[in-house]
Amino acid sequence: xxxxxxxxxxxxxxxxxxxxxxxxxxxxxxxxxxxxxxxxxxxxxxxxxxxxxxxxxxxxxxxxxxxxxxxxxxxxxxxxxxxxxxxxxxxxxxxxxxxxxxxxxxxxxxxxxxxxxxxxxxxxxxxxxxxxxxxxxxxxxxxxxxxxxxx
Numbered sequence: 694x695x696x697x698x699x700x701x702x703x704x705x706x707x708x709x710x711x712x713x714x715x716x717x718x719x720x721x722x723x724x725x726x727x728x729x730x731x732x733x734x735x736x737x738x739x740x741x742x743x744x745x746x747x748x749x750x751x752x753x754x755x756x757x758x759x760x761x762x763x764x765x766x767x768x769x770x771x772x773x774x775x776x777x778x779x780x781x782x783x784x785x786x787x788x789x790x791x792x793x794x795x796x797x798x799x800x801x802x803x804x805x806x807x808x809x810x811x812x813x814x815x816x817x818x819x820x821x822x823x824x825x826x827x828x829x830x831x832x833x834x835x836x837x838x839x840x841x842x843x844x
Contacts, residue, residue, distance in 0.1 A: 721753040722753070722754055722804070723757050723777060723779060723795070723796045724793050724807075724820060725758075725793060725794045726738070726739060727759045727790050727794070728758060728760050728762075728790050729760065735791050737809045741816055745816035745820060748817050751824070754824065755777075755798070759783060759786075782794055786839060787842060789839050789842045791809065792839060793806065795819075797827040804823040804833050805837065807819060807820070807837070
């Protein structure tokens with residue numbers, strides 16, 4: 694049984710989702726990277742974002758990757774979005790890459806976005822600041838999120 698659970702948890706990390714520190718705890722917020730292998734801005738944003746999240750070391754922030762590189766990855770990403778109840782964001786930005794959306798895990802509202810104009814320290818501070826809104830379930834309006842991509 695333990696081997697199956699470990700394999701399942703490893704499978705989630707391979708799909709691009711981190712597992713919360715405690716199996717039955719829920720995150721305060723999601724940082725959702727919209728990416729593809731061919732995306733130039735992704736190659737700038739992802740390493741900085743990974744570093745910023747490691748520096749924060751906050752188990753209440755779950756990093757989720759929406760990857761549209763292949764149909765299989767897109768399908769797996771759709772499942773991740775469905776499981777976290779962030780389908781509206783998935784649908785709005787499907788096909789848009791090179792940024793991360795910060796989403797309140799309780800209200801499912803987008804709090805803000807991170808793109809390649811941020812350096813690692815600015816990303817870390819922005820995520821930390823947006824978490825104060827997530828913890829109190831307050832909304833915030835930000836202009837850095839891309840326009841919805843309704844196909």
